[in-house]
Structure formats: structure tokens, C-alpha cells
Amino acid sequence: MDIYTNPLKNTYVTGITKSFIMPTDSGGIPAVAVSKRTSVFISSTYTILMILIFMIGWNLILASIMAFWPTDCDPNRVTALVALWNSGESMNASLLMISYCKRMWRYSSENKKKGASSNTAAQGDPQHPPPASTDEVEKADPGQVSTRLLPEQASNPKSPRSNMWWGLLFLLIALAMSAGNIISGLFVPVQLTMGNVAPAAKDAIFYPDVPGLSKTDDNGAGAAKLDSLRAPSTLRALGSIEASDVTVRNRVHLEELATPRGQHASDWAGLRYNYDVTAVDMGLQTDPNLKLMVTGSCFTDYTWLQNSTDEEDTYKLFGGNDKHVVKPQPDLNIPPMATFFIGQEMGEGSSNFTYAIIPSTAGLYSYSSGQDPWYSTKKAPDSAGLPFQVLAGRPALSCWEVRRWHLNGKDVAATQLGALPGLKLNELWKKTVFPQEFAVPRLVTLGRTAGASALKSASYATAPAFVLDATQSSILNDLERLVLASWVNSRNVVIDTTTYKAPGGMTNKAKGPRGSVEAASAKFVLQSGDVVTLSSRILISVPVILIILFILEMIMGRVLKSHDLKQKAIFKGERNGTSLQAAQLLRRLDHGIYERSWICPKGLIPLQFPPQEPKPEE
Numbered sequence: 064m065d066i067y068t069n070p071l072k073n074t075y076v077t078g079i080t081k082s083f084i085m086p087t088d089s090g091g092i093p094a095v096a097v098s099k100r101t102s103v104f105i106s107s108t109y110t111i112l113m114i115l116i117f118m119i120g121w122n123l124i125l126a127s128i129m130a131f132w133p134t135d136c137d138p139n140r141v142t143a144l145v146a147l148w149n150s151g152e153s154m155n156a157s158l159l160m161i162s163y164c165k166r167m168w169r170y171s172s173e174n175k176k177k178g179a180s181s182n183t184a185a186q187g188d189p190q191h192p193p194p195a196s197t198d199e200v201e202k203a204d205p206g207q208v209s210t211r212l213l214p215e216q217a218s219n220p221k222s223p224r225s226n227m228w229w230g231l232l233f234l235l236i237a238l239a240m241s242a243g244n245i246i247s248g249l250f251v252p253v254q255l256t257m258g259n260v261a262p263a264a265k266d267a268i269f270y271p272d273v274p275g276l277s278k279t280d281d282n283g284a285g286a287a288k289l290d291s292l293r294a295p296s297t298l299r300a301l302g303s304i305e306a307s308d309v310t311v312r313n314r315v316h317l318e319e320l321a322t323p324r325g326q327h328a329s330d331w332a333g334l335r336y337n338y339d340v341t342a343v344d345m346g347l348q349t350d351p352n353l354k355l356m357v358t359g360s361c362f363t364d365y366t367w368l369q370n371s372t373d374e375e376d377t378y379k380l381f382g383g384n385d386k387h388v389v390k391p392q393p394d395l396n397i398p399p400m401a402t403f404f405i406g407q408e409m410g411e412g413s414s415n416f417t418y419a420i421i422p423s424t425a426g427l428y429s430y431s432s433g434q435d436p437w438y439s440t441k442k443a444p445d446s447a448g449l450p451f452q453v454l455a456g457r458p459a460l461s462c463w464e465v466r467r468w469h470l471n472g473k474d475v476a477a478t479q480l481g482a483l484p485g486l487k488l489n490e491l492w493k494k495t496v497f498p499q500e501f502a503v504p505r506l507v508t509l510g511r512t513a514g515a516s517a518l519k520s521a522s523y524a525t526a527p528a529f530v531l532d533a534t535q536s537s538i539l540n541d542l543e544r545l546v547l548a549s550w551v552n553s554r555n556v557v558i559d560t561t562t563y564k565a566p567g568g569m570t571n572k573a574k575g576p577r578g579s580v581e582a583a584s585a586k587f588v589l590q591s592g593d594v595v596t597l598s599s600r601i602l603i604s605v606p607v608i609l610i611i612l613f614i615l616e617m618i619m620g621r622v623l624k625s626h627d628l629k630q631k632a633i634f635k636g637e638r639n640g641t642s643l644q645a646a647q648l649l650r651r652l653d654h655g656i657y658e659r660s661w662i663c664p665k666g667l668i669p670l671q672f673p674p675q676e677p678k679p680e681e
Contacts, residue, residue: 069591069592069593070558070561070562070589070590070591071267072593073264073266073267074263074264074267074561074562074589075096075261075262075263075264075267075561075588075589075591075594076096076261076262076263076264077096077097077098077261077594078095078096078097079095079097079101079105079602080095081095081096081262082094082095082599083095083096083261083262083348083586083588084348084349084586085257085258085260085348085588085596086342086343086346086347086348086351086588087343087351088341088343088351090351091348091351092257092598092599092600093598093599093600094257094596094597094598094599095596095597095599095602096260096261096262096594096595096596096597097594097595097597098593098594098595099593099594099595101595102256102595102597105255105597105602106252106255106256109251109252109255109601109602109605110248110251110252112605112606112609113244113247113248113251113605114244114248115609116247116605116608116609116612117153117240117243117244117247118152119609119612119613119616120240120612121152121153121156121237121240122616123612123615123616123619124236124240125147125148125150126616126619126620127619128144128147128233129144129148129643130619130622132144132229135221137221137226139167139221139223139226140221140226140229142163143160143163143226143229143230143233144643145643145648146159146160146163147159147160147233148643148644149643149644149645150237153236153237153238153240153241153244154237154241156233156237157234157237157238157241160230160231160233160234160237161234163226163230164227164230164231164234167223167224167226167227167230168223168224168227170223171222171223171224171227251601251605254598254601255597255598255601255602256595256596256597256598257596257597257598258590258595258596259590259591259592259594259595259596260346260588260589260590260591260594260596261588261589261591261594261596262348262585262586262587262588262589263558263561263585263587263588263589264561264585265579265580265581265582265584265585266579266580267561268491268560268561268573268580268584268585269560269561269563269565269571269573270491270495270496270560270563270571270572270573271288271289271292271563271565271569271570271571271572272569272570272572273289273499273572274499275570276288276289277289288566288569290511290512290514292563292564292565293508293512293559294512294513295562295564296552296555296559296562297509297512297513297516297548297552298513298516299551299555300509300548300549300551300552300555301513301516301544301548303548303551304544304547304548304551305522311547311550311551312547314338314339314550315336315337315338315546315547315550316336316337316338317334317335317336317543317546318334318335318336319332319333319334319539320332320333320334320335320360320362321333329434329435329436329439330363330365330436330458331362331363331436332362332363332435332436332537332538332539332542333360333361333362333363334360334361334362334539334542334543334546335359335360336357336358336359336360336546337356337357337358337359338357338546338550339354339355339356339357340354340355340357340550340553340554341353341354341355342354344554345554345555345556345557345558345587346557346558346587346588346589346590347488347492347557347586347587348586348587348588349487349488349489349586350470350486350487350488352470352471353468353469353470353483353486353488354468354469354470355466355467355468355469355477355501355553356466356467356468356469356474357464357465357466357505357549357553358464358465359462359463359464359465359504359506359546360462360463360464361420361460361461361462361542362460362461362462363436363458363459363460363461363538364458364459364460364461365458365459367379367380367419367421367458367459367461368456368458368459369386371455371456372455373391373455374390374391375388375389375390375391376388376389376390376391376425376455376456376457378421378459380404380406380419381404381406381407381417381419387402387404387421389402389421389422389423389425389457390426391425391426391455392423392424392425392426392427393426393427393428393447393452394426395428395527395528395529395530396527396528396529397427397529398515398521398524398529399422399423399424399427399518399520399521399524399529399531399536400422400423400424400514400515400517400518400521401420401421401422401423401510401517401518401541402420402421402423403418403419403420403506403507403510403511404418404419404420404421404507405417405418405503405504405507406418406419414465414466414467414476414477414478415463415464415465416463416464416465416466416503416504417461417462417463418462418463418464418503418504418506418507419459419460419461419462420459420460420462420510420542421459421460422437422457422459422518422538424437424438424453424457424520424531425453425454425455425456425457426452426453426455427452427453427529427530427531428443428447428449428451428452428453428530428531429449429450429451429452429453429530429531429532429533430449430450430451430530430531430532430533431450431451431532431533431534431535432450432451432533432534433451433453433531433533433534433536435533435536435537435538436457436458436538437453437457437458437520437536437537437538437541438453438520438531438533438536438537438538439453439454439457439533440452440453440454440533441454449530451533453531453533460538460542462504462506464504464506466501466504468480468483468497470483470484470485470486471484471485473485477497477498477501477502478498478501478502480493480497480498481493481494489581489583489584489586491572491573491580491581491584492557492584495572495573496556496557496560497556500553500556501553501556504549505549505552505553506545506546506549508552509545509548509549509552510545513548517541517545518541518544519536519537519540519541519544520532520535520536520537520540520541523535523536557587558587558589558590560573561589646668646669647669650669659671
């Protein structure tokens with residue numbers, strides 16, 4: 064994970080109505096960003112909504128069984144229908160169907176053992192009742208039961224095996240609904256939460272006038288202002304490498320170059336690197352397939368070193384007449400540093416730049432000896448009080464780098480992003496920010512801004528004395544750190560525009576002709592631990608599904624109160640959807656035996672008012 068502080072709350076936008084596109088590798092996803100506290104409330108609410116969905120869904124399944132299951136008034140099927148209709152929820156129905164299937168299987172097996180006909184067993188013929196233990200058979204005198212309590216007789220009795228298969232089907236449906244209810248309650252809140260990003264606030268975007276600050280006629284004042292703006296981002300990138308080295312390495316390919324013939328391993332070092340920075344990495348909401356492809360290489364080059372003495376090392380830059388002088392630094396107050404130089408572009412529009420890195424490590428003291436090209440040591444004078452000192456004449460690093468933008472099979476030079484066909488990127492990024500930020504190798508920009516923190520060997524030095532550990536220091540370690548930090552710094556180019564602390568009077572190039580930042584320029588996201596990103600699809604689909612199911616349930620309920628559809632009426636003159644409710648069965652039993660009157664006889668809960676005493680037996 065990167066080292067970062069949560070952005071200020073005024074740099075991003077939150078709210079359930081503030082929809083945006085969350086960039087992902089598989090494409091943009093509609094989303095909204097809310098505070099952590101709000102997300103907990105929404106997640107809990109949607110868990111309840113999922114419970115309601117499965118509750119209503121189960122009621123619809125029961126209504127479908129009530130309307131279309133062919134019971135033909137078979138007593139065993141009517142019993143199952145009553146049990147399901149009054150089960151309340153799917154888990155309870157599962158237990159009831161398990162018991163029902165066990166009994167149907169046992170009765171079917173016992174009938175087969177005794178050679179009884181399955182049709183005779185299904186008819187409930189008093190002469191051939193289904194086998195059962197004596198403690199399970201309820202004997203009743205038909206003369207004592209009013210015919211008003213009796214359901215219609217079976218027109219086509221079903222076998223126990225047939226009933227068992229139906230019971231198994233209902234069991235599987237009930238189990239599926241129960242499992243779905245549990246799983247959805249666990250996974251829907253997880254799928255609802257997609258991350259911790261929020262859309263940027265347009266008024267928080269600032270980008271300096273880089274060409275204006277890079278002029279050379281102000282004694283470097285503009286460049287110093289530009290470096291001060293970029294310094295926090297650079298230090299965050301370097302800190303991220305120390306905290307997430309392995310994670311970043313998965314995005315950057317590094318390959319150590321083999322030592323050429325005739326070169327000693329301790330005098331030569333080389334590294335090839337390449338990486339891609341995608342629009343998704345940058346947080347852009349548009350053009351998810353856009354990516355910046357970077358390839359480069361560095362190796363030690365002693366031909367740049369024109370002269371080396373105890374007083375100074377003279378380097379000739381890029382084979383020209385320009386020179387750079389490094390004086391050995393036997394000074395404990397100076398850390399190991401390097402100077403970064405930009406060469407010429409190799410061909411117009413090629414994005415192939417040469418650059419160089421010249422170390423200022425000669426003369427530094429060390430607790431340990433070293434054999435690396437930049438940190439080779441000799442014995443220090445006895446007067447130094449330290450055992451080793453870095454040799455003079457350290458080699459320069461000669462480097463090249465190619466940067467190209469790629470989109471949908473087409474690629475262009477880093478400075479010609481606007482020429483890419485099909486690009487939807489806002490003008491601010493397409494014509495101002497990206498061409499200027501990636502005009503030169505990012506490693507050079509980062510190295511110059513980092514200053515004394517650029518080399519990893521500086522982290523081994525002990526401040527304020529800055530004594531090296533030459534054994535641990537390495538030119539490859541320094542270079543790898545710079546390359547990895549360059550990927551992080553390139554990725555953060557967009558979001559850094561919301562973190563710049565610009566001094567008063569500095570021009571904001573992000574503002575349009577009307578003097579304000581356009582809303583389209585803020586089509587990117589910021590990461591913050593204070594927000595939670597929610598999927599708009601789930602936010603919308605779950606309530607919609609619930610409303611649709613609720614309407615279907617209402618329609619089905621009204622239909623069952625007035626029509627039995629494919630199901631035959633169990634009791635004459637009453638609809639099954641009402642008559643098979645437990646309360647209605649109790650009313651029918653009470654009215655048939657005691658002949659007491661009930662008000663609201665067709666309601667969900669029929670009542671006696673006022674309560675009546677049972678009629679005395681004649």
C-alpha cells in the first residue's frame with residue numbers, strides 16, 4: 064500500500080446523488096461516494112432489503128404452488144399444501160418437507176413390502192389404509208364430525224412415491240431460497256462496496272504555468288518555485304517505494320544488463336527498465352484503455368570522464384563541448400547526491416530522449432568498504448577518523464528512454480497525445496498537463512526535485528554526519544529506486560493537481576476562458592480512507608427488484624382471493640388462498656363443531672365478537 068495522507072475534504076465530492084464512473088481495468092462502473100458512516104447505514108439497509116426480497120420471493124413461490132400445483136384434492140397433497148402455505152419462511156418449509164418426504168418414502172416402501180397397490184394406498188380406502196404405527200393413526204368417528212369441515216374428495220388420488228418427488232422438489236426450492244437469502248445477505252453488501260475513491264472537486268484543481276516557470280532569465284527563481292510545488296509529490300513517491308517495493312515491482316520490469324567483455328564487474332553496471340501507466344492507474348474516468356508505455360536503459364560510461372584529479376573530476380556531456388565538474392567532498396555535512404542532465408531528442412516526434420546521471424560521491428567517508436562503480440573505496444587518511452573514503456573518478460550513467468501513448472492499437476509520441484484517434488480526454492490533460500509532465504523522462508524530473516533524497520545510498524548515511532555504508536550502497540539500488548518511484552510519480556500526475564499548494568499570484572493553467580475550472584476537467588477520482596465507493600447498479604437494482612416482486616405479490620394475492628386458477632377448490636365456496644390459512648382452518652373447525660358465528664370470516668384473522676359459548680349438545 065502507498066504512503067499517503069487522506070486528501071482534504073474539499074478536494075472531492077460525495078453524496079448519494081453525485082454519480083460518477085469508477086475506473087477499473089475491466090471498464091468504468093457507475094458509482095457514488097459517501098462517507099464511512101453513511102456507508103454503514105446504507106449497507107445495513109440493503110441487507111434488510113435482501114431479506115425482504117427473498118421473503119416476498121418465497122411468498123410468490125408459495126402463491127404459484129397454491130395456484131398451479133395439481134393436488135386434485137388428494138389428502139396427502141392437501142396436507143403438504145397447507146403445511147407450505149402456513150410455513151412462514153423457506154427454512155421452516157424445508158424442515159416440513161423433509162418430514163413429509165420421509166413419511167411418503169416410508170409409506171411407499173412399506174406398501175411395496177406388503178404387496179399393496181399404490182393406487183389403493185393413495186385413495187385412502189378405509190379397507191386398505193396406508194400402513195402406520197398405531198401411535199401415529201388418529202381414529203375418529205365420522206358421525207361426530209360435521210360434513211361442513213370436510214374437504215372435497217380426491218378425484219385422482221396420487222401415489223406416495225409421486226407425492227415424495229413433489230416434496231423433494233419443494234424441499235430443493237425451499238433450500239435454494241434459504242441459501243440465497245443467507246448468501247445474498249453476506250455478499251450483496253460486499254459487492255455494494257467497491258473501494259475508497261471519490262470524484263475530484265473541480266475547484267481543487269491547480270496546475271502551474273510550467274513553461275513560464277522554466278525560463279532561464281530569472282536566475283532560477285521560477286524553477287525553484289516549480290520544484291517546491293512538486294517536492295511533496297516526489298517525496299511521497301519515494302516513500303511509497305520503501306513501503307510497497309514488492310507491489311510496485313509487479314508493475315515495473317527491471318533487468319540487469321550483462322557485463323560487456325573486457326569490463327570488470329566492479330567497474331560496470333547497467334539496467335534496462337520498462338513499465339506502463341494506464342488511465343485507470345491515474346484515476347481517469349475516461350479512456351480506460353489509454354496507457355503510457357515507457358522503455359529505457361542506463362549503463363556506466365567512462366568516456367564522459369575527461370579528467371580526474373584529487374581536486375576535481377571533469378565530465379564532457381553528451382559528446383559535446385558542455386562540461387560538468389565534480390569536486391571530491393570529504394565533508395561530513397554533505398549527503399551523496401547526483402546531477403541529472405537532459406540530452407537531445409533522437410528524431411522529431413520520436414519521444415526518444417537521452418539523459419545522464421553524474422554522481423557526487425567522490426571523497427565521501429564510509430564505515431565500510433565498497434566495490435560498486437559509484438561507491439568504490441580506498442583507505443581514508445588517518446586524520447579523517449573514519450576507515451574508508453570513496454574514490455574519485457566515478458563513472459557517469461549514460462541513459463536513453465522512449466515514451467509513447469497507446470490507445471486501441473494506435474500509439475503516438477508522448478508529446479503528441481492529441482493525435483491519438485478516439486481519445487475522449489479533456490483538453491486540460493490532453494494539451495497542457497500530460498505533454499508538459501511527460502515531455503522529458505520522468506526519472507529526471509523526479510531526481511531533480513528530490514535533490515539530496517534522490518539516491519538510496521543517502522538513506523544509509525547517518526545524519527547529520529552523512530557517513531556512507533559503502534557495502535550496502537549500489538548504483539543499481541539507486542537506479543532501481545528512481546525507476547520505481549518514477550512509475551509512482553507518473554501515476555500520480557493527475558491527482559497531484561489537487562495537492563499543489565500554490566503561492567499567491569501564480570497562474571492556474573487549469574482554469575478555462577471563463578476564469579474557472581471546467582467540470583469535464585475533474586473527470587478523475589481521488590483515493591481517501593474517509594469515503595466508501597458504492598455501486599450505483601446495486602443501489603438501483605435491489606430496490607427495483609423489491610418493488611417489482613412486491614407488486615407481483617400484491618397482484619397474485621388478489622388473484623388468489625378471487626380465483627383458484629389451475630388449482631381445484633379444497634373447500635366448496637371458498638378460495639384456497641384464504642381457506643387454507645391456519646386461522647381460517649381454525650375458524651372452519653370451530654364453526655363446524657360449535658356453530659359459533661365469526662365476523663370478518665374471509666379476513667387474515669377472523670374474529671368472534673362478542674365471544675360466544677359453545678352450543679350445548681343435544
